[in-house]
Amino acid sequence: MEENKIQISNRQLFMMALAQLGGAAIIYLPGVVEAGRDVWISNILASIMAYVVIYCHYLPLSLCPG
Secondary structure (H helix, E strand, C coil): CCCCCCCCCHHHHHHHHHHHHHHHHHHHCCHHHHHHHHHHHHHHHHHHHHHHHHHHHHHHHHHCCC
16 A cells, blocks of 8 residues: 655745744743843743644644544
8 A cells, every 4th residue: 555645845844933933923022021131941942832732733643644
């Protein structure tokens, strides 16, 4: 049985990352005032958590194709 694998291009990967980070930036902007110089830490932690959520959605879908 032959499987058809769909691969995303580098451009599509870039656009997905840009959308995630752009959306996150809009949410994190109000926190810049309170966090001051430490805002970079919150951005890194929030991005890591977003990737964990994306992976948790991807994993069950990848285990049961079709």
